[in-house]
Amino acid sequence: MRLVGPEGEQVGIVPLERALQLASDVDLDLVEVAPMARPPVCKLMDFGKFKYESALKAREARRNQQQTVIKEMKLRPKIDPHDYETKKGHVVRFLKAGDKVKVTIMFRGREQSRPELGFRLLRRLSEEISDLGFVEASPKQDGRNMIMVLAPHRATKAAAATAGHRSREPRDAEAAGAPAATADTSTSAE
Structure with missing residues (x-):
């Protein structure tokens, strides 16, 4: 199998046992990224970190989507x-x-x-x-x-x-820091 290092550098074509040994030496996971290629391509990476970052990207993409009503x-x-x-x-x-x-x-x-x-x-x-x-x-x-x-x-x-x-800003005058306006409700009977 063809092996790619953690920074994307080409390690070369190595047998599976050697690739697993290299992954355990640097405390990373061996992930198959192109199984249909001849020979298959594997990469040394921290798979948990990869999954976390891809979830963050997906969440950010959903946040930037516009809902059609x-x-x-x-x-x-x-x-x-x-x-x-x-x-x-x-x-x-x-x-x-x-x-x-x-x-x-x-x-x-x-x-x-x-x-x-x-x-x-x-x-x-x-x-x-x-x-x-x-x-x-x-x-x-x-x-x-x-x-x-x-x-x-x-x-x-x-x-x-x-x-x-x-519209997310405070609408209330007091919440915005402005003094509250009072309405004069008194009536004068002259």
Whole structure:
């Protein structure tokens, strides 16, 4: 077998017994790194330290991953203008937070024969929020529902990520070291 030393230097081709003897002399483990090579390649290393460092790297990679959250907003084709504005406000808030939004239009009864109403509503919503996000999945009919997915722009996501770091700071004025503001609740009857 071909043997590689602890610092990566080539020791050469040695028999298995000699490799095990070298490993025990320097108090390291003999680890087979390329079993399919001819001859197989083994390395002298501290295997416990190797496993610990690889676990640390994996944990760091998970920490740096970004979680994708999909929020859902349900609408009806005959939605009242005020209700539409309220729902649109929720969609805007979700997009500003950096989340994707799944917008669902639910059809009931005769509404199912008029899918163009839902399509127009979804198109109107996508045009009104175009500065915050874009249509990731265009509207499509799925049984009684019509579904569209909106995703935030990269700049919006980046702003949400930096705002997320700032939100961990103390919100309370006393916790931040500023004096507490007192509200004057007294009334004067003159």
